[in-house]
Amino acid sequence: MGSFSFVPVVFFFLFVAVSGISFTEFVYPPFSASHYGFIDMAGTFLSSRNGTFKAAMFNPGGQSSFYLSIIHVASNTVIWAANRDAAISSSGEMNLTVKGLGISDADGNPVWSTPPLKSSVHALLLNEVGNLILLDQFNGSLWESFHYPTDTIVIGQQLSVGSFLNSSSTSSNFSRGDYKLILSSSDAVLQWRGQTYWKLSMETLAYKNSNYIAEYMAVNRTGLQLLGRNGTVIVIQVLLTPSDFQIAQLDPSGKFIVKSFSGSKWNQEFAWPTDSCRIPFFCGSIGLCSGSASTNPTCSSCPSTFHVSSEDNGGCLPNSPYSLPLACNSSNNSSQQNSSALSYIKLGNGMTYFSILFSEPVKYGVNMSTCQELCSVICTCLGVFYQNSSGSCYLLEDELGSIISNSNAGVDDPLGYIKALVGSSPTDFNNPSSGKRKFPLAALVLLPFTGFSLLAALAFLLRGRRRQSKEKEIKLGRMDSRSSGEMDAFYIPGLPKRFDFEELEVATDNFKTLIGSGGFGAVYKGILPDKTVVAVKKITNVGVQGKKDFCTEIAVIGNIHHANLVRLKGFCAKGRHRLLVYEYMNRGSLDRTLFGSGPVIEWQERLDIALGTARGLAYLHSGCDQKIIHCDVKPENILLQDHFQAKLSDFGLSKLLSPEQSSLFTTMRGTRGYLAPEWLTNSAISEKTDVYSFGMVLLELVSGRKNTSRLQSHNLNDSSSGGQSSSSSGSGLVYFPLFALDMHEQARYLELVDPRLEGRVTREEVEKFVRVALCCVQEEPALRPNMNAIVGMLEGGIPLGQPDFDSLNFLRFIGRRFTEASMIEEGTERNDRVRYQESNSFPTRTTIDSRTCFSYVSSQEVSGPR
CATH class of the missing domain: 3.30.200.20 (Phosphorylase Kinase; domain 1)
Structure with a gap:
């Protein structure tokens, strides 16, 4: 038995000694590999069992720099690299020993290794999903490449909260670049040198499924997901085109790209941020980026007071006599600033900066001079953005990125100023002692006296103005306003x-x-x-x-x-x-256009209005720092511009109501027909309340009429070949949501369409609206989709939901009440509420606190109690 077991070991060492032989699935210590030693196999020394992945000493782009890499064979894409910050030559080696993996350069100097392990290594495994694993003698995992991601995650890999992806410098240089994707417990965030420039939760295609804490990010055949509760709960999800091989990668350009490999080519699913001008260093330092996501952004030279730099990294430098200060290091402090040599160059109107959207001002309610003075005494500060109306002061620190040319900027948008040195070299900024000058004696005497005189004059003027202003206010009787x-x-x-x-x-x-x-x-x-x-x-x-x-x-x-x-x-x-x-908004509100006697809104325009409204609500619910629940979604609050661009108004205003108005919220707002059932009970008000209202608006877009308007039932039933719809009654009145439910059950969608469209819409288009609307108006809030999912369904990227008929039965109750003649009398709605509450055994919601409807709604309040 002993001699029999010795044979494989002998053969193993013989194989190791032979150049150019690649192994499958396992290699065992001691083992060494270099590109030169496996040159016939292009550096490949190990393949996964299915041949999908290989491990190789790889040189990207035909360069002389080599990395221990895991490669997807069919696409020749590197998904992981070990020594990314310490490339070696073709004769550098990877060594597998019982202590772990190590990489050394041509002179034998170590440049990378795995951390200390808890036991001896028995084997190195490359498994079927591309994970390189060190195993102990019991096949237990000692170390895995999946736990140390570089710039890519693949199917089967998890990016844990607190970990990150780091971009490569270039496609042929795997050393760490300046961009990171960092995973938090609630979001995935892109950063450049510690400054945020994108969040996954901002994307309308990324919809939030729950309020659980995320534990890791993963990509699978159909989606990119943030998962919680050991992978049993989806927190945020982006649906992808189904594919057997998907990767999520932080590109050297700073974009987070999700793509699938099919046949022999890559298909890009998403690339965020979609607007390249939002990438911090897209046009170099202070380079001016023009365009948008839809117009191929370009680097259009420099701001007017700057010129193109001749340095390799591009960017812009200020015109003479200014120069940019050098960034200070950690040993510098504010006392080292030579503020007398500083000035601030205005960037001009219509320019903004990527970090303004993601950072809070360092100061509020200050003037421009104070904002600049604050920057002047901080050696890491290289510029400011200042908003005049609020006195908000933003600092640009550590390194300057590109400037965004914003053609839609308003007069109230912040203005940018870049710190510069006047008539001095950049080194003078970091070495103030080199810039000392001798002043004439006369200047030493006259300057203090002149300064004192100016201050005295200024104080006198201010005192006079305050007295005049006070007298004027007394005359006007408006002292209370001060x-x-x-x-x-x-x-x-x-x-x-x-x-x-x-x-x-x-x-x-x-x-x-x-x-x-x-x-x-x-x-x-x-x-x-x-x-x-x-x-x-x-x-x-x-x-x-x-x-x-x-x-x-x-x-x-x-x-x-x-x-x-x-x-x-x-x-x-x-x-x-x-x-x-x-x-x-020059086209006014949707109700005037949709229900008025003017030109009919075509179906594509109705789709644009629905999508715009859904995207606005999705942003309020999940794209803001604080969740905002609109509480009054209806056509009157959907305003239109040219080309039927829809914008939601009155969001967040419910918190401005007086307590008296709050208690009459449902009647005061005039929103009968859009109120979710939970308004009538003690159930918590959540973002799903807006979803219900949006569903009612969708039905009105289909029919071109108000859901609660009075319409003779025979007008809607002439074309029916079966029995009478349950939505009608002997009174001849029809409650349209119930009629839509009946027609959905019978798949007779075209009978719901606004007759003014005269056949200019297909059955499939109407079915999409009706199914989405019925999913939205289900009685149980938990069954309603969130607004991000609704956007996906309307766009076609997410399969249509199937409404639960049991959760729609309450429409039949409302429909019956609607047909009662007493509906037209004052107080009928109040009586219906009482009947509805009694039939459902719910306690009465006597006072509705509108403050619940704004932001600050906790996850407990949103999810229960029921």
Whole structure:
């Protein structure tokens, strides 16, 4: 037996000694491999059992740098590299010993190794999914390459919370680049030199399934997922085209790319961020990036006060006589700054910076000079962005990235300033002693005296102005508007532009042109001094909360920017006046266009409106720092611009209601027909409440009529060949959601379509809307899809859901009540609520706190109790 067992060992060492022989699945210590030693196999020394992956001493791009790499054979794609920061030559070696794996250069110097192991190594395994594993004598895992990812994860691999992917410098240089994808317990985040520039939760294609804590990220045949509870709960998911081989990779360009391999080519599923101008170093330092995700962004030279750098990394440098200061190191401190040599170069209007969207200002309520002074004494600070209306000060630190040319920038957007040295070399900034100068004696005497005189004059002028202002306010009877509570509003984070009431009176011609009204007040058309057309909303009965409370909520709303949300441009909180200034939407609200007598909205336009509204809600629910529940989704709050771009308005305003209005929330808002059943019970209000309302809006887009409007049932049943629909009754009235449910059960979707479309829509298109809508209006909130999933279904990237008929039976109850003649009498809705509550044995929700509807809704409140 002893001589028999000795034979394989002898043969193994003979095989090792022969150049160019590749092994399958296992190799055993002691073992060595180099590219030169396995040159006939292009450095390959080990293959997985199925031949899908190989391990090789690989040189990317035909360079002279070699790395121990795991390679997907069919695509020749490297999914992992060991010595990425210490490349070796063709004669450098990988060594497998009982202590682990190690790599040494041509001179035998170690450059990389596995960490100390708990027991001796018995074998090195390359398994079927591309994981390189060190095994002990009991086939237990001692070390795995999957636990030390580089820039890629593959099917079967998990990226744990707290770990990250690090991009390569280039496609042929595997050393670590400047970009990282970091996984947190709730999101996946892209960073450049520690500065965030993208979040997975921002993407409309990434929909949130639960509020559980994420534990790891994984990619499988059909999706990219953040998973919790040991992989049993999906936290965030992105659906992919089914494929047997998918990878998620952080590209050297800074984009996070998900792609699949099919046949003989790669198919790119997603590449984030979609707008390359949002990649921090896309155009080099201070390089100007123009364009958008849809127009192929380009590096269009430099800002007007800069010129193209001749250095290898490109970018821009300031024009003479300015130069950029060198970045300080950790040993420098603020006392070393030579502020007398500093200046700030303005970038100009219409320019922004990637980090502004992802960082909080370091100071609020300060002036420009204070913001720049703060930067001047911090050696890591290289520039500032300053928002005048709120006094917000953002610092640009450590290294300057590209500048984004933003053609849609508003007058209230932050302005950028780059720190520069005046008439001095960059080294003077880090060595202030080298820049000392001798001043004339006269200057030493005159300068202090001149400064004192100027300060005295300035103090006198300010005192006179304050006295005049105070006298004027007494005459006007408006001293209360200068209370400390109002002045504090200037120091609230992210506050948008503040208008005086008199300014808005002039802009609206004393509130002359009424363009809308609703539960929160009237809306007037206005024109600002810069000719910008705006919509000014006068908030009525705002309650007794202080100006600071009001401004705090406005700061939250004002900081929300999305293509499908109406932008808040400013506000007024003076005395008893509360006004909001919005961008003007020239086509008005959806209800006027959809239910009016004007030109019919074509089906594609209805799809665009539905998608825009869904994307806006998805952003409010999962794309903001704080979850925002709209609470009043209806056609009146969906505004339209040219080309039927839809934008949600009035989001977040429910928190501005007075307590009296809160208790009458459902009737005061005039939203009968859009209210989810949970409003009528003690069930928690969540984002699924908005989903219900959105489903009702979808049905109205299908029919071109209000769900609760009075329509003779025979008009809807003439074409039926069977029995009468359960949605009709002898009274001749029809509740459209119930009629839609009946037609869905019979697959008669075209009978639901707005007759004005005259056949210009297919059955499949209507079915999509109806099925999505019925999924949204299910009685049980947990059964309703989230808004990210709804976006996917409308776009076609996610299969349509199948509504649960048991959860839609409540529509039959509402339909029966709808047909009662007493519906037209005042108070009928209140009686119906009582009947509904009694039939379902739910306690009455006597007071609805609208503050639950804004943000700050905990996961416990959202998920229960029922």
